[in-house]
Amino acid sequence: MSVPLAAPPAVSADPGPLGRLRVLAARVGAMCLVELQKLRRDQTELLTRAIQPALWLLIFGETFTRLKAIPTGSTPYLDYLAPGILAQSALFIAIFYGIQIIWERDAGVLAKLLVTPTPRAALVAGKAFAAGVRALVQALMVLVLAAVLGVGLTANPLKLLAMAVVLVLGSAFFCCLSIVIAGIVLSRERLMGIGQAITMPLFFGSNALYPVDLMPSWLKVLSHVNPLSYQVDALRGLLIGTPAHLGLDFGVLAAATAVAISVASALLGRLAR
Template sequence: MYPTYVIWNKHMVKFLRNREELLGLALQSVLWVVLFGVGMRGLISEIEGRDYMSYILPGILALSVLGGAVGGGMVMLDERLRGILKEYLAAPIPRLSILLGSATSTATKALFQAVLMLLVGILMGARLAFNPAGWLVSLILLGLFALGFSGIALAVAAVSRSIAGYHGMIFLFNLPLLFASNALYPLAVLPGWMQAIVLLNPTTYLIDAIRTLAFGTTATLPLALSIAVVTLFALLGTWLALSMFQRTIRG
């Protein structure tokens, strides 16, 4: 596990020293929560009996996790294109630790951005339910979702041949996962064909669980099912990253 920690620590130190990346994450949080959230709250005062800022914030948290995972995948792609990954492979460390170090650092960055957005959202009027246990479970679910999408980002980074190609491929998973979910609107108002698509999206289950646990809304989907789907997504994302990483090594 120590090699995994060393790689995680290397990525996090680089992240914390990169003022441009930190500023970009902060500005993204402010833009989404303040401009979009506050603007839409002026149009829609309440939805499902909740202030719209409180309703939309779990979806914005999911988006922040996606954005953080995309940035983490970029780090691995940059290291692969510059030959740093070959130096890792030449080192006397388990090869799996290379992937785990990248995956955990990517998930950590994603959680950092999610917490930042949550704080901005609370300052803008979002109201959390007083449920410390629910807050903890919500944080765990965000971590699992971050790990799952980090796996997808790392898998794409493992096979991409350029930064432009990486962004082109990852876009297929980024915003569509947000808008084809219950992040911005209730599941009940969607047409049947779109509900079928939304229910195939793991983001839907994450958002519904966070709304229930952290914001005190009535669950639209069974909470146990939501937790199971998010956990399965984390496992599948990790498996996908491992499969693509092993293929890269053989190549």
């Protein structure tokens, strides 16, 4: 009588670093698409958010261009201001993204996401880059308005692509910063208060409205550690051709985003408790 041989135990093949990276990228993309589906259902949100940057360009930009109160060399002040307003609009979109995370926790969605095989870093990165895509859609409206007002924007497709990367990186960083704050305070009301408290200092403590040379020494120090300053510097260099430190700007934004994703991922579990 022949005894059937036992089947050898299944050995799971290790996909290797490249395979794991591919899986991670696919899951980040899937989370990003889920986030963008929400935008398609409420398209008026972007229109209402575009009002504030439009007012900055139309009122503040036009007025200070006539006054010539802020020295910007041979660059018209409106041209100088436009990249700063682009960065501001991306900041305002991303900095309150943590409220959505708290809402998902209260609705039980976050707990369900955390028990899936998707890594926490992929969940956070998906939301972060979704914030970046939202910022790109709004940036398109700001750029159209800037062009109508006569801002001398570049038409180089490579520079416009690099501009999109800068906006996405900056938005991703501030989105993750918001998630970090949410993981610490655990409350929508506290997050709203802290978000409102840090938004204006981030904006006015950068080079978005005026050159760094005009700042007092203590504000210069804050500007050098403010990621928004590097984002504005890169946008200005790419869009209107002013001197910029593009290598440093991209490096700081990429490093800050990577660190922010790591910290936000570590705090995500605290939100679900």
